[in-house]
Amino acid sequence: MPDFDTVIRSTRVVVPEGIEAADVTVREGRIEAVLPYRSITEGPGPRIIDLGDRALLPGAVDLGTGVHAPGEELADSYHRAGSAALRGGVTCLVVSPAPARPAITCADSLQVHQRAAAGSPVAIAFLGGVNQGAGPLELADLQAGGVVAFQASLSDGGAPDMAALSDSGLRKAMVQIATLDSLLIVHAEDSAELGTPAVSAEQRPPRAERRGLERVFSAARVVGARTHIAPFTAAECAALLSAAEAAGVELGAHTCPHYLCLPSEFPGPDSPVHGCRPPLRSDANRKALWSALLEPGSALATIGSGHLPAIGLYTLRWSLSALWTAARRRNLTLSHLARWTAQSPADLLGLARGRIQPGFEADLVAFDDEATTLVPENDPGPYAGMRLTGRVTRVWVAGRETHS
Known part of the structure; x- marks a missing residue:
């Protein structure tokens, strides 16, 4: 049995060295390993979340x-x-x-x-x-x-x-x-x-x-x-x-x-x-x-x-x-x-965060870097009415998917 809870995979994982296709494994809230893409097979064991081409950022x-x-x-x-x-x-x-x-x-x-x-x-x-x-x-x-x-x-x-x-x-x-x-x-x-x-x-x-x-x-x-x-x-x-x-x-x-x-x-x-x-x-x-x-x-x-x-x-x-x-x-x-x-x-x-790297907190963001969003005109911030590119679609805090 693999020694991790969850696998989040993407063809574009943003690691400190660059952007690569990878399987990011998570155990007890931390990143256990960053493995070659699709090296973890479907079946009994950890939950696999496949983001496809959607980017995975820290x-x-x-x-x-x-x-x-x-x-x-x-x-x-x-x-x-x-x-x-x-x-x-x-x-x-x-x-x-x-x-x-x-x-x-x-x-x-x-x-x-x-x-x-x-x-x-x-x-x-x-x-x-x-x-x-x-x-x-x-x-x-x-x-x-x-x-x-x-x-x-x-x-x-x-x-x-x-x-x-x-x-x-x-x-x-x-x-x-x-x-x-x-x-x-x-x-x-x-x-x-x-x-x-x-x-x-x-x-x-x-x-x-x-x-x-x-x-x-x-x-x-x-x-x-x-x-x-x-x-x-x-x-x-x-x-x-x-x-x-x-x-x-x-x-x-x-x-x-x-x-x-x-x-x-x-x-x-x-x-x-x-x-x-x-x-x-x-x-x-x-x-x-x-x-x-x-x-x-x-x-x-x-x-x-x-x-x-x-x-x-x-x-x-x-x-x-x-x-x-x-x-x-x-x-x-x-x-x-x-x-x-x-x-x-x-x-x-000196925080053990901010990197997709083994040993760091599994704080992860699925990001659609091509999606566009029109900020509502009544938004209280400075970007009201602007069309922005890039949308956060899913977030994990310490390995747990979290919703606003």
Whole structure:
């Protein structure tokens, strides 16, 4: 009797090495083996699911997801976000500590979120919030409680619960997080460069990102901390990321599909995407951002939905399709999609997810990369009314097929 529960086969399985025909075997929620196509025969034994030519991708790991919607019970927000994630091919949400009630800045608030998330249909990981008063004991308690990394802001990225860090606060946090052998994710817009009120693109210029990135680079260079900028939108700052790599600083970056797909000239005046922090930038910036992403060995390595109900930005449902729509126009492959949305964020956080590889969680997505969908005009996200290519058809979380 074969030592696995389920076989999912496809002529196009997206593994780390590329795309191949394979039988993916699953045992007790994990991938047991990736075997030659049709090497498992029908008959008594494991259940066989044949996807034919439909692609099989690793489930996306969505870094820095905002979950809590204003005025909604926290548990309801987790369930709602999890359902949207499933429809969008996301099998693990890595939850931002703020804005939320309560913000995840101590072990007690982390436990509140863990209880609220218990019924989520997808896997949940947590980021711990760092504010000006955070000390080594608080951060150590958060890590002991299960956070997979930490998040801070240089402006209003985590407001009102995570006020902007000063340079001394940033260095202090980096020292403590480096001691914990963890990662610091930074919203890098510099508060001193933002206008008042900072609610429009004109009040949130690219120089705010540049100045913030310079501050992060300087601190990380001194401390030696692993750091990730999220979200990264100002393509003019890509040279700073390259400079960090040349200096031996572990500094990476993360962006979102709406920054790659929607130039500031495109959305209508009422689109929720105008509330993005940082804002959408010009079409020229969007094209340059793609160039930075596609640069060999780019430090801009992860892409996530940027879902943030607190500002009315609901993106989980359509982000994978939006990204694929833009990627296929550039003759890119599903391997790029899997690397940016699943493998790289999971590797960044040390999660055994995001790869179709033995020993990893069996978080899998059947994806029809030719299907087109017209996003309803009344959709609350930024893709309303757009025709997107790529549709999630089935999802497995830890080997179990799950429905939204």
